[in-house]
Amino acid sequence: MELTVEGNPDLEVGRRIVFGIKSEDVRIIFPERIAEYANVPNKITGVIRKIYRRAHFLTILFVPNTGKALIEVQYPLTKANKIRLVEGMALEIMLKPDRIFILH
């Protein structure tokens, strides 16, 4: 899996890094809007493994089709109420390059 990271001068070629992204900075790309995201980096396809309903948002556990990572997505309940997200659903997400941070 390849990712683009913006605005991290500390990132060196060949260096192993630990990076992260907050769950609220992971974007869900809905099927009807895939064309808009055609040239956007850091798209990951996968499946919703679990959905937890919280007070004002959903916590979605997302499993990419490639790799072993489990990605947590926070999604506002107001938006989630307009669409139907279910466990097992195939989905595409995007990690915003300017929201990825490198840990020291």
Next chain:
Amino acid sequence: MITLKNIHYRAGAFSLEGINHSFEADRFHIVLGPSGSGKSILLEIISGLLAPASGAILLDEEDITNHLPEQRNIGYLPQDNVLFPHLDVKENIAYGLHIKRQKDDDYIKEIADKLEITHLLDRKIQKLSGGEMQRIALARSLVAGNKILLLDEPTSSLHHSLKNELCYLLGEIQEQFKLTVIMVTHDIESAFMLGNTITFLIDGKKHQTFNNLENNFVPFNGEVAKFLGIKNIFEAKGQTRPATVPH
């Protein structure tokens, strides 16, 4: 401004290690970290209840490291809201003036009005809720005229709506009285709600200070990310463009 210079403190296996930090005047500062990270010890050192093993505490330019607590003009509200059980509410608040050898009923009334506790002034302490006791402890510190206020986990025992109310009140009080507030907490929500600055203290070490007026908080290291509960942490290897995440 309160400046901590290389503060060390040891208690059994726990230690505060070389804390250097400046708390600017007239701001709301948060020290955020998990339980047992040394937050309360740090407040007790600033208030003068504990002496550091080494290092110095400066209030503006003055070294107050060896000053007694009552000489520092710093208000301190511990976690358990120590009020005098044999005194009523008004007498508890007036104790702040008693220390200063003053008596001013009008000022007590003014502060009580601001904190919306006027109706409680004649009550016994035993009849009060936790939230009311916090307001009275706050009033006692305010009438004493302290411009620096140390708060130890004021929201920890409150349920969600009371916590929000107290946060609104603390924010207003800080602005209105132009206080320098240092509040320690493990409550991430109230920290980001109130803090002009947020300093992470984890395992006795200062990890990061964040100016909360910036839009996007980014954790500096794994300890801070873990404390904040950020789950999306991965390893990767840097390439020219793009980076590769190992499978």
